[in-house]
Amino acid sequence: MEQEYDVVIIGSGLGGLLCGAILSKHGHSVCVLEMHSVVGGNLQTFVRKGCTFSTGMHYVGALDKGQVLHKIFNYLGVLNKVSFDKFDAACFDKVFIEGKEYWNVSGIENYKKALIGYFPDESVAIEKYISKLENVWNSNPILNFKEVDFEEYHRSEFLNEGLMDVINDITSNEELKAFLLSNNGLYAGIPSKTPFYIHALINFFFIQSAYKIRGGSGMLATALQEIIEEQKGVVLVNKKVTKINTEDGKAVSVVTADGQVIAGKSFFSNIHPAATLKLLDDGVFRKPYVTRIMSMENTVGSFVLYVVFKKKAFKHINSNIYYSKTKDVWGAVYTENEWPKGYMLYTTQDAKNPEYAESATVITFMKYADVKQWKETTIGKRGKAYLDFKTQKGNQLLQLVNEKYTEFIECMDAVYSSSPLTYRDYTGIPEGAMYGIAKDYNNALSAYISINTRVPNLFLTGQSIGIHGILGVAINALLASANKVDLRKLLKEIKSVE
Numbered sequence: 029m030e031q032e033y034d035v036v037i038i039g040s041g042l043g044g045l046l047c048g049a050i051l052s053k054h055g056h057s058v059c060v061l062e063m064h065s066v067v068g069g070n071l072q073t074f075v076r077k078g079c080t081f082s083t084g085m086h087y088v089g090a091l092d093k094g095q096v097l098h099k100i101f102n103y104l105g106v107l108n109k110v111s112f113d114k115f116d117a118a119c120f121d122k123v124f125i126e127g128k129e130y131w132n133v134s135g136i137e138n139y140k141k142a143l144i145g146y147f148p149d150e151s152v153a154i155e156k157y158i159s160k161l162e163n164v165w166n167s168n169p170i171l172n173f174k175e176v177d178f179e180e181y182h183r184s185e186f187l188n189e190g191l192m193d194v195i196n197d198i199t200s201n202e203e204l205k206a207f208l209l210s211n212n213g214l215y216a217g218i219p220s221k222t223p224f225y226i227h228a229l230i231n232f233f234f235i236q237s238a239y240k241i242r243g244g245s246g247m248l249a250t251a252l253q254e255i256i257e258e259q260k261g262v263v264l265v266n267k268k269v270t271k272i273n274t275e276d277g278k279a280v281s282v283v284t285a286d287g288q289v290i291a292g293k294s295f296f297s298n299i300h301p302a303a304t305l306k307l308l309d310d311g312v313f314r315k316p317y318v319t320r321i322m323s324m325e326n327t328v329g330s331f332v333l334y335v336v337f338k339k340k341a342f343k344h345i346n347s348n349i350y351y352s353k354t355k356d357v358w359g360a361v362y363t364e365n366e367w368p369k370g371y372m373l374y375t376t377q378d379a380k381n382p383e384y385a386e387s388a389t390v391i392t393f394m395k396y397a398d399v400k401q402w403k404e405t406t407i408g409k410r411g412k413a414y415l416d417f418k419t420q421k422g423n424q425l426l427q428l429v430n431e432k433y434t435e436f437i438e439c440m441d442a443v444y445s446s447s448p449l450t451y452r453d454y455t456g457i458p459e460g461a462m463y464g465i466a467k468d469y470n471n472a473l474s475a476y477i478s479i480n481t482r483v484p485n486l487f488l489t490g491q492s493i494g495i496h497g498i499l500g501v502a503i504n505a506l507l508a509s510a511n512k513v514d515l516r517k518l519l520k521e522i523k524s525v526e
């Protein structure tokens with residue numbers, strides 16, 4: 029053992045990097061340990077035929093000056109390092125349901141106007157819907173830079189409200205319902221389980237403003253790594269943590285796969301909670317806690333196509349595309365015959381020919397059960413049957429894309445794909461779940477995991493603790509950091525920047 033760090037962070041996903049950046053900015057010596065050769069987890073990018081593909085984040089919200097993510101990124105110094113391009117404010121999402129087209133418009137008032145334009149008889153319902161979104165957003169102290177009452181925080185009145193219950197209460201118009209729920213891919217919605225607050229926070233976040241990360245999400249990971257290193261923190265790759273050592277109930281060090289022992293005063297785990305528990309000796313946590321965490325349900329996984337276009341072949345679209353074959357927009361709930369019920373698609377601009385796209389990414393849901401027969405295999409060694417499966421599923425998805433964009437297949441130069449197994453093996457997330465542990469409003473407590481653990485200096489962060497995505501993971505990183513920094517002061521500092 030060479031040195032004892034103030035904070036050792038296990039995993040360099042968004043949550044680990046954000047905690048590392050916040051804590052190192054406050055003078056803590058930080059060491060982030062990442063099992064892969066690159067940092068970022070779901071922020072990782074890869075390159076094919078000169079095109080960079082994001083694997084798990086291309087789209088962020090609330091990034092106009094004065095909005096919450098702008099403040100957080102500005103405070104951390106991310107805006108000096110990463111460029112963001114705004115989606116078309118008049119249509120940041122183009123939604124197709126049963127062949128009919130709708131646009132999501134940036135800015136709450138503009139969004140409302142557009143919605144009432146599509147559904148003039150539903151103006152009362154629309155007003156009610158938007159005020160519900162605002163209520164949920166305004167009730168979150170972090171998003172509004174207010175004092176956090178930790179007791180109250182986890183007892184929010186919204187935790188037990190079902191998404192479908194709220195929507196059914198607001199309107200009986202099936203077309204409006206389908207439209208409001210059309211981007212449920214952003215939270216892997218399940219009608220019988222998804223809480224309303226998840227939909228509300230995510231929808232409200234993107235309605236405020238929508239941006240893509242220029243150069244892909246890896247730029248964000250690199251920027252956060254640089255910020256940590258500029259504050260004298262350390263980010264080590266190829267360092268898989270295999271054990272957390274405890275003494276008298278407190279964590280004292282971690283052991284990495286190459287045998288290094290790294291000591292710390294505090295430990296933040298950014299990996300899936302079930303994976304964290306596996307790093308500790310039996311008995312450190314009580315059995316009921318372990319059983320509860322180990323049996324928690326994960327969200328569904330994804331099947332993704334990464335398409336390289338021929339030069340000047342397919343026009344760039346400065347909007348996300350959400351496509352659903354029918355008004356049943358819940359893509360995560362499907363029978364084999366129904367798959368794929370829809371998809372989300374976005375293109376990446378060709379810098380030399382800005383009118384055209386150099387690539388496209390097409391995302392649809394896929395259950396882990398669909399690929400479970402290959403669960404013992406590893407990347408690049410899964411065998412012919414798996415490759416045939418991916419080709420067949422890829423062709424099915426492409427046929428659906430081609431129904432709307434009839435020139436899509438013709439314009440392709442190459443196509444690559446990933447399944448839940450790919451995500452499992454590149455991020456360590458069990459079952460390759462898109463968003464970690466799923467939430468269920470029927471029993472909000474069953475999916476609740478506290479940042480603080482029985483080990484007083486071991487804290488949990490990342491998408492399974494709280495909400496997923498840039499918004500949820502950032503909220504959680506701020507709350508987790510409160511164990512080492514004065515949260516009230518931190519929020520005040522963030523609020524005061526542009």
Ligand SMILES: Cc1cc2nc3c(=O)[nH]c(=O)nc-3n(C[C@H](O)[C@H](O)[C@H](O)COP(=O)(O)OP(=O)(O)OC[C@H]3O[C@@H](n4cnc5c(N)ncnc54)[C@H](O)[C@@H]3O)c2cc1C
Pocket residue numbers: 038039040041042043044061062063064067068069070071083084085086087088267268269270298299300303330332391454455456457461462463489490491492496497498499501
């Ligand atoms: C297809 C897809 C599209 C998405 N699109 C968006 C989007 O547009 N906008 C948005 O806001 N969100 C999006 N998300 C969600 C978002 O990417 C995630 O919620 C977020 O990145 C998760 O961050 P995390 O902190 O939980 O870390 P993770 O990404 O889970 O990373 C954990 C890290 O820990 C490492 N690790 C695991 N075990 C160990 C170990 N034992 N030792 C050391 N390191 C270890 C892993 O290698 C990994 O780097 C998307 C997700 C998916 C799957």
